[in-house]
Amino acid sequence: MDKCENTEEKAPPSENGRFEKQKIQSKAQRNQPGPGFEPSCVSFKSDRSKDVIINFNDISSGVEQIHQRLRSGSEPSFASFRNDQANGHHTHSKSSESSGVERVDHRRSPLLPEENETRNQNQTCFDFTPEVSPEKDGVLYSFRFSGSGLFECSLTGLKFHITQEGEVNYKTLIWDTTLLESRELQARGPLFNIESSPGTISQLHLPHCEHQPLSESLSVLHITGDGSSLIKPEKITETHVVVNVPHLSDFGIVSTFFQRLIERKIKGQALLFLDNNNNFLSIHVILLPSNVPLQEVKEFHKDSTFIKVPAYCVFYKDQTYSCHSHPGWVDIQPLRSEVPENYGPNYHALYCLRLPLKRQRRTKKVTITIKDQQDQVIWQHKLPLPGLEKQQQKSILSNTERLQRIRPAFIDRVSGPTLDNLLPKLCQCTVITPNEEEKIGEVTSRLDKAKTLLDIVIKKGERASSNLIKILMEEDRALSETLELM
Known part of the structure; x- marks a missing residue:
């Protein structure tokens, strides 16, 4: 008999019920896992995969081997590659032979219970507009917070859970495709480099572009000078992936190789830029995921005029879409184009509409339409022409x-x-x-x-x-x- 049971035998009859309840609770507590228990490796197993039919007939032998591992019940594992140059703008992974391989855990930064409870409650989010400084390789955003709270950047969509007064500097970097391929991952958002004083930021909300995000579909890749690791999200909302911050460096949303094979709808933005060259008015149409910062695209096209129009649309990644206009005499090049999930650093136009200046002065508006392969409209806008030249001159x-x-x-x-x-x-x-x-x-x-x-x-x-x-x-x-x- 254990101590609890001996105590129960010595208790008065009127208290037997209370001691029996304590006995049951004590055993239940002994059977629960410890508070610090975490899985030893990253797991991307999901019950949703049982309902997904994937055709591997046309995929390379490497994918076929993964398919065989799935049938045998084995799970993928991921390695962390040490890297001495990850703090630069271009992250480069070293081979496992030279740097060694380490296990990657689902890591969470330590938080007090009352902090977790507070964050689970609805919290007022304050918008702020940072100071923007164009740099040779992109845009630097800076803002000094005067106190604690949840704040959302109006230019990037990033949200910061600020715990104390301090300045935050952040910018986008170029994804290292070699690192992503070696980890069997794909970028699902910009890679942000974030710097501030220690303890200023306790939680990040990274904007995603998923039309219907799944709870297990996204993770955050954390890249430091010591290597890279995956952070399990605290939660995934309709607009953001929320993670606790162990320490600051580079953060970006990613998904696994298996999610890459599943056809996905993406929340997008159709952006228009204007040029006036050689008696032609040129309208450039750019189609990007919604979580690409507009400021980055403007900086890339700084020699053109941005035309502010309703931009929201939904499209499928890597599918072909066509561009149409009314009136029909507008020259469109190309007529069709495949839409990638582009996170920079280049944001080239998918389509270019050329309007002769003499003809456009006699035309009040032009309708621009983008359609999918089933001839369904995914985005359309009627653009008034008379004010375009004036708008361009003003923006110069x-x-x-x-x-x-x-x-x-x-x-x-x-x-x-x-x-x-x-x-x-x-x-x-x-x-x-x-x-x-x-x-x-x-x-x-x-x-x-x-x-x-x-x-x-x-x-x-x-x-x-x-x-x-x-x-x-x-x-x-x-x-x-x-x-x-x-």
Whole structure:
């Protein structure tokens, strides 16, 4: 008899029921696994695979061997390849002979029970717009958080669970296809390099493009200077893959080789860019997964004009789609194209529509349509033509040049209350200093105050001019439209 049972025998008859209940609970607790138990290797086994029929007749012998392993009940295992250069923009994997192979666990960063409980509750998410700095190999995003909370980047869709004040810098990198192929993985989103002070970020929400995400279909590949490993998501929502952060480096959503063989719907975006060359108006159509940051595509096509239109669509990866126009005299090249799941660094157009300038001036609009192989429309937009040339000319100017162009009208039309509201907001985002705010505020004449403010901002360059335009659009939309800033 164990101690619990001896105690039960000595208890008074009226307490026998209570001690019997404690006995049952004690045995149940002994049978439960320890709190730190984790599987020793990454497992991608799923009951859903029993209902998926995959034809391996036309696939290489390597896939046939995997098929045989599936029939025999064995599960795939994955290796982590050590890497001394993973911190660079191009991640390169070394062979297992030179670096050795280690087991990869489903890792979770340690969290206190109360932290887990808090994160499972609905939490208010605050949007923020980071500072953008174009670099030679992409775009750097930066933002300084003043406190804790859940924040979503308006340019990338990334969400950060911030635990303390601190600055976060992040950018996209180029996926190393050799590393992915060696791990039998495929990219399902951009590869983000994220840097901040230790302890600033405790959880990441990486945007995915799955139309109907499965709970076991996605993982996050974590790449550091010591190698790479898979992190099991805390949860997968309709829009994001949520992971705890062991430490910061490179993070990207991936799926297994088996998921790659299954036909998938992808949430996408159809983007339009405009060029005006040699008496032709050229409209470039780009079709990308929805989790590709628009800012990256704009930077790649910085010599063209971005045309803002409703972009959402749904398509199947690696299927052929056709582009159509009305009126029919528009020249489209090519008429059909296969749509890849493209995560950069190149974002080339799938289709190019060429409109002779003489004919387009007599045409009010052109309808652009993308269809699948069953002739079903996946995206369509009616594009008004008369304003395209004007829109292109406006976008060629820098923000500083735009302010210089509207300077007389701004000084004449801006109201006193609008100027008073602009000053503290410009100071808050460090466009002007507190001393400059005080100096401008002491000017009694509205005209002189507007002139002083605008001249100070213009002298400070592109970033300051961009912030003034943005804040002015928030404060006085009617004036912004009149000045053609919108």
